[in-house]
Amino acid sequence: MQSNKYLPSLSLLIFLALWQGVASYLHSNTLPTPQVVAVVFWQAIVSGQLPFHLGMTLLRLVVSFSISMLLGCAIGIALGRNKALNAFFDNWLVIFLNVPALVTIILCYVWFGLVEPAAILAVVINKLPNVIVTIREGTRSLDTDLMDMARCYHFSKTKTIRHVILPQLQPFLMGATRSGLALIWKIILVVELLGRSNGMGYQLHLFFQMFDVASILAYTIAFVAVIQLIECFILKPLDKKALRWRR
Amino acid sequence: MTDVQITIDNKTYAGATQPTIKNFQLSLKANEFVCLVGSSGCGKTTLLNCLSGLDTHYEGDIQVGEQHTTPKIGYIFQNPRLLPWRTVRENIELVLAPNQSPAVIDVLLDFMQLTQSQHEYPERLSVGMNRRVAIIRAFAVNPDLLLMDEPFVSLDPPTARDVRALLLQLWQQRPHTVLFVTHDLREAITLADRLIFLASTPMRVISDIVVPIPRTQRHDETAIESFRQQLLNNYPDIKLLL
Structure with a gap:
């Protein structure tokens, strides 16, 4: 199994x-060679x-991503916990999910x-329904035993959200984050282009x-590199931290 | 001191044809340890949920302590219901009132022999330890009424005996009014001041019996066994329940 360690680098080389x-x-x-692209890359940086x-693109990403995650969580939790609200807004959600x-x-x-x-609004409107749907699913699967425990011991609203609800939503939040980043990247480029x-x-x-293909x-390489950095230095450590309590 | 007065005229679940609880009355004296004994499904857990305020859809009146105050309830559920992403200590700290000193946690942890494990996550500990944490959590709020819903049901007999002994010691040090649900008669006799036998659909009290064995002799298995036999012979109804 020693060779598995080198497989990723080998595949990159190939x-x-x-x-x-x-x-x-x-x-x-x-189709310029990698060498030409590397030179252009370096010059563009210098x-x-x-x-x-x-x-600029990253700034727009951060702003629109934060807005859609915060709003999406709030609305998603509300819809997941309240059946009437959900019945009312479900159609709206379907409409917004399907507008190109x-x-x-x-x-x-x-x-x-x-x-x-x-520009920011356009990105948020595209991303928001996805977050809402994911978080709504997560909220529906909350453990009622733990919610009852929190109620019985008179947990405040903020305490319940922080210690009972959010940890259970964590996998859904990570899912929404990953799919969200990928989606927002692509939409932002179109927004900027237009x-x-x-x-x-x-x-x-x-x-x-x-x-100018080079x-x-x-x-593109800069782009991919940034996403990889976000994955390695922000998302992976978050995953690890969230899983530390598991056996 | 807290007297508890329970009157439930009618508790019917939505969609059910028969009431689960009907014309049920029970009063507990301050610091009394009362065991409810009945077959499973007779409505004991429903009763506890009404008492704890988790279920408010019933007709009747429940008074814990003084009128017009929200009583503090300690509830030890059938499964420990600890937050797996918080450590043992954090789980207990979370239920404390803002003005409560965390010093009580140290005392309780020490008593339940969990000081060593206080910074562990519940999933890394044994079931018996998790039960003990749940007991500490309930005692930590210094409750007006302590509810226990078959808290030892999934433990192996030796562990159950140990945790039960610890519970009794703790209760004797810090007396509370306790309502303990079980279907194990021997366990009930070991723990209770008073036994309430319940029949099902709708739930009603068949008999209300004071346990005459003094607290100092509760560890004596033969005394408990003979009282159990005596109960079963004198009250044939009870036999049908168990």
Whole structure:
């Protein structure tokens, strides 16, 4: 089983080798070699272009992600605990779940203009229904024995949420976070492409017009790297911390 | 001191054809240890849920202590119901009132021989230890009324005996009014001042018997066994329950 440790690095190397092989064989501007992409990547970092645009996109990500998670948890818990509320809002949820992302983005820009709040709102509207549905499922599966215990010992509302409800929702929260990040990344790029003058989406749009594939690939790598960093340094430790009480 | 006066005129679950509890009355004196004995499904847990305020859908009146105050209830459930993501100590700290000193926890932990394990998570401890934590949690709130719903039911006999002995010692040090539900007659005789035998559908009291064995002789198995035989012979109704 010793060799398992090296398999991830080996697979990465083979991926790079394949890319190199195909690129040298085609010898075309539309598929630059890894080497060319690496040089472009480095130049984009040194010039400050890539950090700036990546930073703008990350800022929008953080803001829209926080808003949709907080709102989504509050609404999801409320719907999961209250049958009447759920019966009323269920249809709304289905409507919002099924409106295509592009439609909400266009409508937000048409109604509110090409401004930052409209961009954030478009992302939030796309993400919110997913969070609500996930957290609602989690809330429905809460352990009634523990809820009764909390009531019997007169736990306050905040105490109940913090010590009884949230720990049980933890797997659902992590699920919503992971799927949310993936979804928001993709939507933000479209939002930027359609109506913002900075950010990754805006840059990619420029590169597309110039057929600058090397830059597109360099930005993509930055993108993937950021997501991996978030996974390794934020989500994985959170997972580990949440599971420390298990046998 | 807390007297408890229970009157439940009618408790019928939604959708049920018959009431679970009907015209039920029971009063407990302050610091009295009362065991409810009856077959499973006769409504004992329903009664405890009404007493603890978890179930408010009944006709009747329950008074614990002075009028118009919310009584403090310690409830030891059939399963320990500890929060698995909080340590033993945190589980107990959570039920304390804001003005209560946590010093009481140290005393109780020490008494139940859990000081060593206070920072462990419940899932890493044995079932017997979890039971003891649940008992500490109930005593820690210094309750007006302590409810116990077959708290030793899933323990092996030696562990059950140990935890029962600890419970009795603790109760003698810190007396509370206790309502203890069981269907084990021997356990009931060991623990109680008074035995209430219940028949089912709807739940009603068949007999109300004071246990004459003095507290100092409760560890004597033969005394308990002979009283049990005597009960079964004198009250044929009880035999049918068990």
